[in-house]
Amino acid sequence: MKNTLILYFLLLISISVKGQNAQDIINGLKKDLKTNPDAKKTAIIYSDLTWYYSKIDIDSALHYGGKAAAESRKLNDSTLMAQVYSDIGAVYFIKGDFVNSKSNYLSAYKIRKLRKDVKGLAKINNNLANIYEKTHQYKQAMIAFLEALQYFESVKDEKNVSIIKGNIGLIHLKLKNYPKALNYISDVIQFQEKNDFKEELCVSCLNLGNVYLHMQDTINALKFYDKSIKACTAVGNKKGISSGFNNIASIKSEQKKSKAALALYQKSKQVREELHSDLDKANFDLNLALEFTTNKKYNEAKKLLLSTKPIFEQTNHSEKLQKNYKSLITVYSYLNKPDSVNYYLDKLALLDEQLLVSKAEKQTAELETKYQTEKKERLLQKSKAEIAIRELEIRKKETQFLILGLISLALLVIIYLVYRQQKLKNKQQEQEFELKSAIAKIETQNKLQEQRLDISRDLHDNIGSQLTFIISSVDNIKYAFDIQNAKLDSKLTSISNFAKSTIIELRDTIWAMNKSEITFEDLQSRIHNFMEKAQEVKEDIYFNFEVDASLKNIKFTSVEGMNLYRTIQEAINNSIKYAHPKNISISIKPIDNTISISIADDGIGFEMEQVELGNGIHNMRKRITDNGGVLEIISAKATGTKISIQLKKQ
Numbered sequence: 001m002k003n004t005l006i007l008y009f010l011l012l013i014s015i016s017v018k019g020q021n022a023q024d025i026i027n028g029l030k031k032d033l034k035t036n037p038d039a040k041k042t043a044i045i046y047s048d049l050t051w052y053y054s055k056i057d058i059d060s061a062l063h064y065g066g067k068a069a070a071e072s073r074k075l076n077d078s079t080l081m082a083q084v085y086s087d088i089g090a091v092y093f094i095k096g097d098f099v100n101s102k103s104n105y106l107s108a109y110k111i112r113k114l115r116k117d118v119k120g121l122a123k124i125n126n127n128l129a130n131i132y133e134k135t136h137q138y139k140q141a142m143i144a145f146l147e148a149l150q151y152f153e154s155v156k157d158e159k160n161v162s163i164i165k166g167n168i169g170l171i172h173l174k175l176k177n178y179p180k181a182l183n184y185i186s187d188v189i190q191f192q193e194k195n196d197f198k199e200e201l202c203v204s205c206l207n208l209g210n211v212y213l214h215m216q217d218t219i220n221a222l223k224f225y226d227k228s229i230k231a232c233t234a235v236g237n238k239k240g241i242s243s244g245f246n247n248i249a250s251i252k253s254e255q256k257k258s259k260a261a262l263a264l265y266q267k268s269k270q271v272r273e274e275l276h277s278d279l280d281k282a283n284f285d286l287n288l289a290l291e292f293t294t295n296k297k298y299n300e301a302k303k304l305l306l307s308t309k310p311i312f313e314q315t316n317h318s319e320k321l322q323k324n325y326k327s328l329i330t331v332y333s334y335l336n337k338p339d340s341v342n343y344y345l346d347k348l349a350l351l352d353e354q355l356l357v358s359k360a361e362k363q364t365a366e367l368e369t370k371y372q373t374e375k376k377e378r379l380l381q382k383s384k385a386e387i388a389i390r391e392l393e394i395r396k397k398e399t400q401f402l403i404l405g406l407i408s409l410a411l412l413v414i415i416y417l418v419y420r421q422q423k424l425k426n427k428q429q430e431q432e433f434e435l436k437s438a439i440a441k442i443e444t445q446n447k448l449q450e451q452r453l454d455i456s457r458d459l460h461d462n463i464g465s466q467l468t469f470i471i472s473s474v475d476n477i478k479y480a481f482d483i484q485n486a487k488l489d490s491k492l493t494s495i496s497n498f499a500k501s502t503i504i505e506l507r508d509t510i511w512a513m514n515k516s517e518i519t520f521e522d523l524q525s526r527i528h529n530f531m532e533k534a535q536e537v538k539e540d541i542y543f544n545f546e547v548d549a550s551l552k553n554i555k556f557t558s559v560e561g562m563n564l565y566r567t568i569q570e571a572i573n574n575s576i577k578y579a580h581p582k583n584i585s586i587s588i589k590p591i592d593n594t595i596s597i598s599i600a601d602d603g604i605g606f607e608m609e610q611v612e613l614g615n616g617i618h619n620m621r622k623r624i625t626d627n628g629g630v631l632e633i634i635s636a637k638a639t640g641t642k643i644s645i646q647l648k649k650q
Contacts, residue, residue: 026052040080043071047084054091055236061091082111082120089127094239098131105131122151126164138171145171159197162188166204173211181211202232202240209247218251242268246287253291261291282311286320289327298331305331321351518561520588521552523568527586530569538576541584548589554649556627563623564597567631570620571599571643579603579641590649597645605637 029045029052037045046068053061065088072081089104105127112120129144145168152160169184185208192201205228212221225244232240249264265288285304292301305328312321325348332340398405524547531543556564568586575584581603588597617633624631624645635641 023056039071039075040077043068043075043077043080043084046071047080047087050084050087050091054087054094055238058091058095062088062095065091078111078115082108082115082117085111086124086127093127093131093134098135102128102131118151119155122148123160126160126167129167133167133171133174136174138174141171142168158191159195159200162191162197163200166200166207169211170207173207173214176214178211178215182208182215185211198231199235199237202228202235202237204228205231206240206243206247209244213247213251218255222248222251249291250287253287253294258291258295262288262295265291282308282320286312286324286327290323293327293330296334298334301327302331302335318351318354322348325351517555518558518565519553519555520547523561523565524552526565527568531572534572534576541576541581543584543586545586546588551588551590551595554595560627563627567620567623567645568597568599570616574616575599575601575603575641579605581640593649595647595649597647598642599645600640600642602640605635605640607637608633608635 026049029049032045033042046064049064050061050068053064065084068084069081069088072084085104085108089101089108092098092101092104095101105124109121109124109128112124125144125148129141129148132138132141132144145164149161149164149168152164165184166188169181169188172178172181172184185204189201189204189208191197192204205224209221209224209228212218212224225248229241229244232238232244245264245268249261249268252258252261252264269285269288285308289301289304289308292298292304305324309321309324309328312324325344328344329341329348332338332344524545527545531545535541535543572584572586575581579601581601584599584601586597586599588595590596613633620643621631624647627647629645629647632644632646633641634644
């Protein structure tokens, strides 16, 4: 036991180091505030202070959370506002104020929903589920956890998947389904140990220790509480450290090792008081009071019991309140205060009566449901009897017409055979017609394909070769004669370049004509070729092109594919020509039932109201409209230009 206490003392020293690291970061942030940063930077610093103070001082965290919320509202920055609300919700959760925690998380949820931030919504669902679990709303907690789990599994975020599965295991623990809880949390811990996720191990090992404790396996419970304390110490999680000490203390108390239990309760209390979490502090004080009662320190026990009683009454923790009243009855009995004993006997009786009424109401509702179910079953049985009587009457009538029915049946069989023969004949004729139509359609398509190939060959062999001849002739003129006239030299260069770009466009047209259908994968390859040529000319521009893997095989007609290719090509050319960007990004991804295409640059941009759009933009809109889509241009001088295209999925 002495060695154990020494270990815990060393852990407390480590905790103070972790707290010091957080304090160093906080000091740095406060120093940044003194440099009079702009409004956006100030709001971000307040938000960071909220998060780091939550590790060491809840009251300070809430103070800076309020400042961050006020600044983000002034800026009308919804992204920052959602993050601040989430941070404040986390601070209130640590404090044990689940009402304010839920309110702030819901505020963040509304903003993220408007922004269609699916990942942010999944994280908030997980946080709300933790609140539901703490307030014993296990059904709502499970629904919220499963919604979050569905998202994180879809994006293969294994870390968040493990966190949520651990939380689901915790619900099974609360529902006393210990085998399921053990399976869930054990699997999660294996994953977290493999990836050295100490912050997550801090919580998971504590929960697994609780599972083993409920299964009366104190050896494994102590083993995982120790693991939890080490992991929590490594990341500076004071709440987890305090909980670990408290749970080990409860085991020592059950083992009648009162001195060790009291020492551990005091260590737990010391760490927890630094966080200013009212509900958790009340829970620890209650355990400490029970230990004081066992050691006949009644005045110390009374002081703790009276301080925790209002908190349990406000938060409606009936189970804790029962323990509190019972302990007060015991304490006042030993202190020889019969009036106080009677007072808390009445309070306990009233609380027990309320719980009995609540239980009775629940049982009454169950009985009512059972009665209604039985009533429906009786009505069903009565209905079945009436149906049986009607069936008997029908059988009598059927017997009377049996002979007539047999004759009718024979006639029907003959009619059916004739009808079936005619139907088979008609079906055979339909199949022959469909086959002929299919053959004709294939022949027509083959002819069209042959015509396309002939046209593309003619374009390539005739116009292509003529354009090549023009380029060669212009280049020969330039190199054969010493042209001193700069205008003439520039004109010849312009003709040569125009002919070269015409050949490139001609090749693109031939490529489209040679295909009956075009996929995004085809377009990606073509656009990559185009960007490589552009990169050779504009080496200072970085190009990025991404197509979601699920869209690569979506097909377009050759006309639709060419329209889309020309639009993207025109957008890139416009960006290179007018915007002078450093980066150009093309992104193609699915959103709901649409395909979203984005061509964005970080160039100089322009004010939409002050610029008259040219024929190039009108042609782009026309091409996308012909494809059944919508094209939108978003530009500002400070942010560059983005062309957004929305197409319906085929």
